[in-house]
Amino acid sequence: MTLTGEGNTRQSVAVVGAGAVGGVFASALHRAGHDVSLCVRTPFDELVIETSGGTEHVPVTVVTDPADVRPVDWVLLAVKAFDTAGTARWLAALCDEHTTVVVLRNGVEQTDDVQALVPKTTVLPALVYIQAERLAPGHIRHGYGNSLDVPAGPAADRLTRLFQGSGTDIRPQQDLLTAAWRKLMLNAAVNPLTALTLRRMEVMGDRMIRDLAEGLMRETQVVAEAVGARLTGADVLQTLAFMEEFSDGNGTSMLYDRLSGNSLEWEALNGAVVRYADLYGIDVPLNRAMTALLHALAPLHAAPTAEEPAGTQLAAA
Incomplete structure (x- = not known):
């Protein structure tokens, strides 16, 4: 048994999606002493988190191919709802009946589409309360806030232990x-x-x-x-x-x-x-x-069409 500095068992964690939310919580779990992998489409050399207190360089493992991973204890799914289907190969490779998937995303329809991809895996919805901005691949500015609201129960208790020592506040809710x-x-x-x-x-x-x-x-x-x-x-x-x-x-x-x-x-x-x-x-x-x-809305920097003079897109935005 491997213990973290807080006396908890060292866990294997994969964070799918390395945007602002994924980066902040990957950093937090590394701080808590866990083995953290970032599953991404765009590779980068290291995870960098900027805060008002300085810059943190986080030595997490960056993985770009689902073939290179195996089931882990925890998956933090940190992609937008419309990207969930695209994570199917990652979830298939990372999950078994012992894995818990924590869904970190906005909205009130959080888990049904995820549960359908991993029917034998525990799926836990989480409401994210942080202010953070992705500046470049692997480079995050974390302003303030560091908490997750989750439904009260045994999975929430296990998540609280997972994040112990990370600086993240896990807040179990009776009425999610x-x-x-x-x-x-x-x-x-x-x-x-x-x-x-x-x-x-x-x-x-x-x-x-x-x-x-x-x-x-x-x-x-x-x-x-x-x-x-x-x-x-x-x-x-x-x-x-x-x-x-x-x-x-x-x-x-x-x-x-x-x-x-x-x-x-x-x-x-x-x-x-x-x-x-x-x-x-x-x-x-x-x-x-x-x-x-x-x-x-058209993409902010979309190229003009043949019928559209240059500059029209930007002016309209």
Whole structure:
């Protein structure tokens, strides 16, 4: 038995996806004394995490081929919802009946598609609360926050032990449904509004944008109640207050994805609000408008078509 510095058994961990979230938690688990591999498409030499306290160089193993891995104790799945199907080969190689997969992603539909890929494996949904930005492959800036909300139970207890000594706060929730919709209430406002305006959180200082954010949250809260989440108008006001605590220079994952030319996870955010609203016959015009706008966005740096003069894309953005 190998023990970490905190007295826990040393575990094997694979992090699938080396974006901001994957990088931060890979670093945390290395700090806790575990054997950590990063499963990626784009190779890099080392994992570098920038924080206000300095720069950390993390000696994790970087793997680019599922043929080079074998089952591990834990998999942290840190990809967007629309990339889940593309991780099938990784999950098949990394998982057996003894593995636990922790799904680190936004939205309220976290585990069904993952469980279908690994039917004999324990799958644990997790709500991520960090502010981090991927600057380049393997290079992450971690601003603040370092916690995960997970459903209370034996898997949460094991995850707490796994992260002991890492600086990460594991917060078991008796009602993850409510916790997930509370987070979606924030994400359905700040993610699209920063991505569409191409501005960081300082844009929320604009009264019209702040009012629009509140409208998006109120629509989401009504849908959440219909689904069974225990959210009220008071939660909207608390979420607005939480939003206003963010630094003006903070961005959102959707803004970072748009600036990088990546696909946007609108289907898991505003798209989810619209889908559930349709099920319950609830009118959500603001979320429907955000969904349509995000769906229609062209890549920020796309080349102009033959009929389109150079510069039109950038001006339109």
